[in-house]
Amino acid sequence: MGKQDTEMLKGVLEGIVLAVLARRPAYGYEITAGLRERGFADIAEGTIYALLVRIEQRGLVDVEKVPSEKGPPRKVYTLNTAGRDKLAEFWTTWSVLAERLEQLRTEGD
Template identity: 70%
Template sequence: MARQMTEMLKGVLEGIVLAIISGQPSYGYQIRARLQELGFADIAEGTVYALLVRIEQRGLVAVAKTPSEKGPPRKVYSLNARGGAYLDEFWESWGFLSDRIIQLRQGAAS
């Protein structure tokens, strides 16, 4: 089952991270911590940071650098209008897919 979960997460992790950022502007460590709180403890740190680079390059987030007590400034990500529209589309797609999956599961139980 772990392999199935990993493959499923690959398809939806971007939407999950954008949803986290939509709740409040966050930097990478905060996003990863929130993912862990939600039960996604197996997601590697490198996966989260690579995803953040991709969504920044795609223009889905605004980035502000803020001072850090330790090390270089932190990149704080916030959802911009383009990212908000993308997240709305993600939720619409997710709703469609989850409804169909539930229908299939209920049909299989009959």
């Protein structure tokens, strides 16, 4: 991924993580691994953990500590109502931007 791709991804990463959590609750490593499987190979695990802290602080997820077979308990994140509202807002914004970008791309064709 190039520098421009990385910068663009940073701008939408919160929405991407909220979309992942809308499917099912998950813990940090699970989210990172799932994103890598979907082609987001350059996302650092630390980036996801920092984002999870921010969305937890903003009240977009509920967190439950569950025992782990190895090491300390895992924090499992579940999207709550505020998180679902924020995700809906993200998809609306994404649709508007995508439409406008497509218009710019095809103008004059």
